[in-house]
Amino acid sequence: MNLQFEITKDATIIAKLNKTVQQKHHVAHPYRFNPYNEEKVKTWFVDFLRQEDTVAILAKADEEYIGYAVLKHRKKMTDNPFIDPDFETLYIDQISIEKAFQNQGIGDRLIEFIKTLARQKGITRIHLDVWSDNLQAKHFFQKKEFSTIREIMELELD
Numbered sequence: 001m002n003l004q005f006e007i008t009k010d011a012t013i014i015a016k017l018n019k020t021v022q023q024k025h026h027v028a029h030p031y032r033f034n035p036y037n038e039e040k041v042k043t044w045f046v047d048f049l050r051q052e053d054t055v056a057i058l059a060k061a062d063e064e065y066i067g068y069a070v071l072k073h074r075k076k077m078t079d080n081p082f083i084d085p086d087f088e089t090l091y092i093d094q095i096s097i098e099k100a101f102q103n104q105g106i107g108d109r110l111i112e113f114i115k116t117l118a119r120q121k122g123i124t125r126i127h128l129d130v131w132s133d134n135l136q137a138k139h140f141f142q143k144k145e146f147s148t149i150r151e152i153m154e155l156e157l158d
Helices: 010-027 040-051 106-120 135-143
Strands: 005-007 054-061 064-074 089-097 125-129
Touching: 005 089, 005 106, 005 125, 010 040, 010 064, 010 089, 040 064, 054 106, 064 106, 089 106, 106 125
Parallel strands: 089 125
Antiparallel strands: 005 054, 054 064, 064 089
């Protein structure tokens, strides 16, 4: 398999690849996530990817797009008295590999590509969020040496 990574702002391709992960989120958390709607998702990605600190990466095997990551450069916050003004991260907002291509090392190579991008920008930390019940994702990121640094808790009221 000839695997390549492309940096893009192409919302159409990202929106199509988002279907798998959006449906997974909707099934797991229907109170929070809508069913996948390609046009709405595409419109959202068009706006999101216009931001100068946001970029997407496409994973391409031979001539087929098989995964993606959307990254946000969270820059220094000099006006925030609580955060060190030199602290910045590369935040993985979304990441997904199509099911037929999982467990083939593609996610590993995508993470390595993201790490290289971060280093090129002088960023020393990469952050992401994982749902507590998404054991497959948690295991993958722990294997890639990500560690849990905080947890968000929720109370559902009657």
